[in-house]
Amino acid sequence: MSKIQRGVSLYSFQEEMFLGRMNVEDVVAFAASIGAPGIEILPEQNMPTFPDITDAQVRQWQDMLARHDAHFTCYDMFLDTKLRKGEVLSDEEQVNSIRRDLALCNRLGIRNMRVLIFVRPDILEKCVPYAEQLDIHMGVEVHAPWHLEHAWILRTIEVADRLGTKHLGILPDMGVFMKHYPPEFRARFERQGARPEVTQFIVDQHEQKIMCEYTIYEVAVKMGGNKAEIAMAETLRHAPYANPKRIKDYAPYFRHIQAKFYGMTEDCTDPTIAYDEVIPELVKCGWEGTLSSEYEGNRWIQDVEEVNSREQVRRQHVMFENLIAKAEAALETA
Amino acid sequence: MFDKYLIDAASLRNTGPADAPTGFAFEAKLGYYRGLGLSMIEKLDVAIDGEPVARDAVRFDEGAGPLTLDEMELAYDRRWPFGTPATILVDHPGGFPAGEHELSLLQQLRVSYLPFPSINTDSKTVAVPA
Numbered sequence: 001m002s003k004i005q006r007g008v009s010l011y012s013f014q015e016e017m018f019l020g021r022m023n024v025e026d027v028v029a030f031a032a033s034i035g036a037p038g039i040e041i042l043p044e045q046n047m048p049t050f051p052d053i054t055d056a057q058v059r060q061w062q063d064m065l066a067r068h069d070a071h072f073t074c075y076d077m078f079l080d081t082k083l084r085k086g087e088v089l090s091d092e093e094q095v096n097s098i099r100r101d102l103a104l105c106n107r108l109g110i111r112n113m114r115v116l117i118f119v120r121p122d123i124l125e126k127c128v129p130y131a132e133q134l135d136i137h138m139g140v141e142v143h144a145p146w147h148l149e150h151a152w153i154l155r156t157i158e159v160a161d162r163l164g165t166k167h168l169g170i171l172p173d174m175g176v177f178m179k180h181y182p183p184e185f186r187a188r189f190e191r192q193g194a195r196p197e198v199t200q201f202i203v204d205q206h207e208q209k210i211m212c213e214y215t216i217y218e219v220a221v222k223m224g225g226n227k228a229e230i231a232m233a234e235t236l237r238h239a240p241y242a243n244p245k246r247i248k249d250y251a252p253y254f255r256h257i258q259a260k261f262y263g264m265t266e267d268c269t270d271p272t273i274a275y276d277e278v279i280p281e282l283v284k285c286g287w288e289g290t291l292s293s294e295y296e297g298n299r300w301i302q303d304v305e306e307v308n309s310r311e312q313v314r315r316q317h318v319m320f321e322n323l324i325a326k327a328e329a330a331l332e333t334a
Numbered sequence: 335m336f337d338k339y340l341i342d343a344a345s346l347r348n349t350g351p352a353d354a355p356t357g358f359a360f361e362a363k364l365g366y367y368r369g370l371g372l373s374m375i376e377k378l379d380v381a382i383d384g385e386p387v388a389r390d391a392v393r394f395d396e397g398a399g400p401l402t403l404d405e406m407e408l409a410y411d412r413r414w415p416f417g418t419p420a421t422i423l424v425d426h427p428g429g430f431p432a433g434e435h436e437l438s439l440l441q442q443l444r445v446s447y448l449p450f451p452s453i454n455t456d457s458k459t460v461a462v463p464a
Contacts, residue, residue, distance in 0.1 A: 014367045017416070017417055018336055018339065018416070018417040019339065019417070044368040044416070045367060045368040046416075048369070050369065050413070050415075079447075082446040083373055083446075084410075085373070085376070085407055085444070116447050117447070299336075303338070
């Protein structure tokens with residue numbers, strides 16, 4: 001049995017759930033049916049009475065998961081620092097909000113909490129004793145345009161090292177490994193009026209990993225780009241390709257992965273995110289945790305086609321199974 | 335991310351006496367992948383055929399009773415849950431104009447982790463059923 005478990009974030013089915021075409025149990029049943037029974041929950045999305053959750057509701061969730069041989073993997077917290085107009089929550093209020101989430105996370109029996117990337121490391125430091133008491137790992141989401149070695153992320157790692165705690169770390173979103181420009185983005189911008197020669201230029205620039213500001217200036221000023229073209233060029237600010245070889249250095253700091261993707265091809269490959277490079281690195285360093293699907297393609301295609309999150313997630317898991325098996329076989333023969 | 339789904343076109347109806355409507359109402363969803371506390375909803379701009387309706391003519395009700403938009407910004411204990419319709423009530427003497435018109439809704443949200451406000455818009459050609 002692989003050390004890498006597979007699961008899905010309920011985020012992946014936001015289109016169907018928003019439209020009332022699937023409920024959370026439909027998602028859980030589907031995830032279990034494709035061998036991905038680890039469920040990542042966003043209580044503020046999936047629990048309509050949040051933050052007031054009764055013990056009966058907690059039991060209903062646990063019974064529902066049990067019916068499908070599924071289990072929770074991760075709790076995605078939010079922090080409304082801008083709750084009140086014109087002022088930011090005090091440090092104490094921020095800590096109390098995070099403690100509220102840690103308590104609910106614990107009641108749900110979840111041991112990983114995704115922390116939004118903008119939460120300050122010194123605020124998290126104040127939450128560490130409670131996270132240790134409840135045995136919950138607080139993982140700061142490493143989300144594009146940040147990346148594994150961004151100085152902001154290193155600050156959280158410094159705090160974790162200084163405290164010698166296993167309950168504060170990171171939680172990478174695989175969007176940081178965007179090796180190729182997403183075809184779904186390009187097609188959407190073309191539908192909005194971007195000229196194919198300009199979109200090709202932007203894709204070529206990204207492929208060469210040219211720093212985004214050069215491309216944005218070229219498109220906006222030199223090429224006289226239209227609104228859609230400039231908007232497409234500006235997406236490059238959020239399109240980092242971090243070095244997968246560095247995963248092993250950070251693996252001790254994470255136990256869960258948000259497996260971001262924008263679209264899978266019919267033959268179950270990801271044209272954008274470098275999973276073919278990432279997964280062998282995870283296998284080589286013996287990483288244990290869950291690859292949790294985070295499909296975010298709906299917003300790029302919903303203007304022209306019916307979104308089918310089930311099929312997209314299914315294809316991603318076919319890819320994961322293949323890549324994990326291949327990497328494990330390579331390790332055994334090595 | 336959900337712009338085109340915000341307004342429920344079929345929900346449009348006039349409010350007040352049937353022979354002398356004082357306004358109209360429709361159901362809308364929040365254009366966000368999670369629910370949000372009402373205090374973080376800064377604007378619900380309604381327009382008819384591009385003509386904006388005054389802010390103080392708009393009220394919001396997620397089920398706990400109508401609030402003006404100014405009251406909504408102080409409603410720290412109420413939330414608009416994900417994917418759940420809420421009622422937008424508009425004071426508009428005579429009701430929604432007869433026949434088909436373009437109804438627009440702009441939602442401006444204060445999302446703490448974003449450096450800028452999140453703005454979602456939807457416009458639909460709608461009519462109050464005869």
